[in-house]
Every structure is written in C-alpha cells, then in structure tokens.
Amino acid sequence: MNKSIETKLKTHKKINRNLCGEIQRLEDGFVELKFVTAPEMVADSKNLIHGGFIFGAADYAAMAAINEENVVLAASSCRFIAPVKLGDIVDFTAEIKSTEGRKSSVYVIGNVLSTKVFEGEFKTFVTEKHVLELSSLKTKNA
Numbered sequence: 001m002n003k004s005i006e007t008k009l010k011t012h013k014k015i016n017r018n019l020c021g022e023i024q025r026l027e028d029g030f031v032e033l034k035f036v037t038a039p040e041m042v043a044d045s046k047n048l049i050h051g052g053f054i055f056g057a058a059d060y061a062a063m064a065a066i067n068e069e070n071v072v073l074a075a076s077s078c079r080f081i082a083p084v085k086l087g088d089i090v091d092f093t094a095e096i097k098s099t100e101g102r103k104s105s106v107y108v109i110g111n112v113l114s115t116k117v118f119e120g121e122f123k124t125f126v127t128e129k130h131v132l133e134l135s136s137l138k139t140k141n142a
Contacts, residue, residue, distance in 0.1 A: 010069045019056065021034055023064055031093070031094045034089060034091055035110070049083075057110070058094070062122035070128070071125070072126075073124060079118070090112055106121070
C-alpha cells in the first residue's frame with residue numbers, strides 16, 4: 001500500500017493484505033482494491049479459489065470505503081457470478097450508495113479483467129467504541 005493511502009486509512013489496519021487485497025485508491029466513500037489469488041486460497045484440484053476469500057476481499061473494500069475506525073458489517077447480500085481460479089487478479093470497487101446516521105450501504109463489484117465475478121451490497125454500522133468493547137457484548141468472564 002502506498003504511503004498516502006496508508007496514512008488516510010483509519011480501519012482494518014492490521015488486516016492480512018495477502019489474503020484480503022491491497023487498496024489501490026482510497027477516496028471519501030470510494031475504494032479500488034486489487035486482490036491477487038494465492039495457493040493458500042485454493043479449494044480443489046482444479047485451482048478454484050474458495051468464495052470465502054472473495055467475500056473477505058469484498059468486505060475489506062466495503063469497510064475501507066466507510067473508512068471509520070469502528071465500522072462493522074451488519075448484513076450483506078452477495079452474488080458470486082463467475083468462478084475465480086488461482087492466478088486470477090480480482091479488481092474490486094466499493095462505493096457508498098447511502099448513509100443514514102451511522103448506517104451505510106456500500107455496493108461492491110469484483111472483476112477479473114472485463115468479467116464481473118462478484119457483486120454485493122454491504123450494510124455497515126459505525127459504533128461509538130470498538131465492537132469488542134461494547135457493554136452489550138461483554139460477557140461476565142471477559
């Protein structure tokens with residue numbers, strides 16, 4: 001990630017970019033992310049990339065588009081349109097489509113070259129504190 005993007009990014013700073021992609025462009029409410037497939041992501045003998053890695057990259061792009069320290073995923077509706085195989089590079093774009101208070105809807109598209117392989121809507125919520133510090137989620141033994 002280039003230095004100016006790294007400086008502007010407020011969320012998911014410790015994410016493994018080898019598994020979730022590298023942000024190429026970061027603007028208010030918009031992200032371009034490059035996701036390079038790797039052998040660790042392969043699901044079968046035909047070199048199919050497991051959909052969980054595709055989803056993870058799309059989720060990371062959505063969170064970066066919101067770019068708030070305490071953003072969390074509340075819900076998503078996604079379509080896996082075409083398979084992704086080892087050696088493919090998926091270019092994701094994520095753009096905020098609507099915001100109401102602390103809730104936002106982010107639309108994410110993933111393409112391999114000119115073929116759309118993924119699209120989804122990610123519902124996000126910005127919390128006052130880190131999600132693990134919210135009193136409603138703490139257990140008595142924590």
